[in-house]
Amino acid sequence: MKGHEMQISRADIADLTYFMTIARHRSFSRAAIELGVSASALSHALKALEQRIGVRLLNRTTKSVTLTSAGESLITAIGEPFQVIDTAMEALNRFRDAPAGRIRLNVAVEAANLLLAPVIPEFMDRYPDVELDVVASNRMVDVTDAGFDAGIRYGNTVPEDMIAQRLSADIRWIIVGSASYLDRFGTPEQPHDLLEHRCISNRLGDDRIYRWELECEDEEIEIAVPTSITVDQAETGLNAVLGGAGLMYLPEPLVVSYLSDGRLIQVLPKWTATGDGFYIYYSSRHQLPTGLRLLIELIRDRRPMGL
Missing domain, CATH: 3.40.190.290 (D-Maltodextrin-Binding Protein; domain 2)
Incomplete structure (x- = not known):
C-alpha cells in the first residue's frame, strides 16, 4: 500500500554514508576517524537508521562488527550510486575559485618526513581549503578498503593492481x-x-x-x-x-x-x-581528487628527494 512505502530523507542519506564507512572498516572507531566524528555519534546514527527502516544492518559485539544479510544486500545496492555522487561532488571543484575537500593518505614514515613534510607548508599556503589527513605507518594496508585516497610507499611494495606515479629518485x-x-x-x-x-x-x-x-x-x-x-x-x-x-x-x-x-x-x-624510490598509488576505480592531483604536481615540481 502506498501509505506504507518507505521514502528516503536527508537524514537517511547521511546515515547511509556512515553505514558504508563502518561496513568498509568493520569498525566504529576506525570509521569515526575517517569521518571526523565520534564513535558514539556513529553508533547513535546507525541505531536511528535501523529503527527507521525496521531492519538490523550490523551485528555488533565488543570485539567485532559484521554485516547482517540485510546489510550485505544494502551495500551491494547502494555502493555504485554513492560512488557516482562522490564523483559528481569532486567534479564541482572545477567551478570553485580554490579546490576544497579532505585527502587521506597512508604513507611510509620515511616518505612522510622526507617527501611530504618539505612541501606541506607551500601546499597549505596555496590550497588552504584542502585538508590533509596523513597516517604515517610502515605497516602495509589496503588503502582502498581502509578509506584512504592514496598511499605512498617504496616502489617495490606498491600493489600491482594500483595506479602508481613516481615521486622521488631511487x-x-x-x-x-x-x-x-x-x-x-x-x-x-x-x-x-x-x-x-x-x-x-x-x-x-x-x-x-x-x-x-x-x-x-x-x-x-x-x-x-x-x-x-x-x-x-x-x-x-x-x-x-x-x-x-x-x-x-x-x-x-x-x-x-x-x-x-x-x-x-x-x-x-x-x-x-x-x-626503488617512493611512489604514490591509488585505485583506478575512483576519480582522483583535485587536491590529491595538486599535491602530486607540487611534489613532482619541487622534487624534495630528486626525481
Whole structure:
C-alpha cells in the first residue's frame, strides 16, 4: 500500500554514508576517524537508521562488527550510486575559485618526513581549503578498503593492481654507525665482519625482518645480521645509532645531515645498494581528487628527494 512505502530523507542519506564507512572498516572507531566524528555519534546514527527502516544492518559485539544479510544486500545496492555522487561532488571543484575537500593518505614514515613534510607548508599556503589527513605507518594496508585516497610507499611494495606515479629518485642505502660505537667495537672491513657487531634491524611492513642486501660492483650478497634491536620505524633505530647502540642499514637521505656534521660515519662504503624510490598509488576505480592531483604536481615540481 502506498501509505506504507518507505521514502528516503536527508537524514537517511547521511546515515547511509556512515553505514558504508563502518561496513568498509568493520569498525566504529576506525570509521569515526575517517569521518571526523565520534564513535558514539556513529553508533547513535546507525541505531536511528535501523529503527527507521525496521531492519538490523550490523551485528555488533565488543570485539567485532559484521554485516547482517540485510546489510550485505544494502551495500551491494547502494555502493555504485554513492560512488557516482562522490564523483559528481569532486567534479564541482572545477567551478570553485580554490579546490576544497579532505585527502587521506597512508604513507611510509620515511616518505612522510622526507617527501611530504618539505612541501606541506607551500601546499597549505596555496590550497588552504584542502585538508590533509596523513597516517604515517610502515605497516602495509589496503588503502582502498581502509578509506584512504592514496598511499605512498617504496616502489617495490606498491600493489600491482594500483595506479602508481613516481615521486622521488631511487634511494641509496648505506650502513652507518657513530664514532663512539666504532671506537668501542672497531670498524668492519668486509661484510662478514658485520656478524661480529651489534646491529639494528628493520621490521618490514609485512612483519618480516629485513635481510641486508649489499652490492659491490657486480657482487650481491644478502646478510641476516645479528640483531640487538629490531624496529619498525627507521627513525627509532637512527636515534639508537646516534647514541652508539650499533650499526644500521638506512636510506641515505635520512642520514646525510648526520654524515656531514660527523655524528655518523659510513661503514663499508663500497657495499651499498640502490632501491626503488617512493611512489604514490591509488585505485583506478575512483576519480582522483583535485587536491590529491595538486599535491602530486607540487611534489613532482619541487622534487624534495630528486626525481
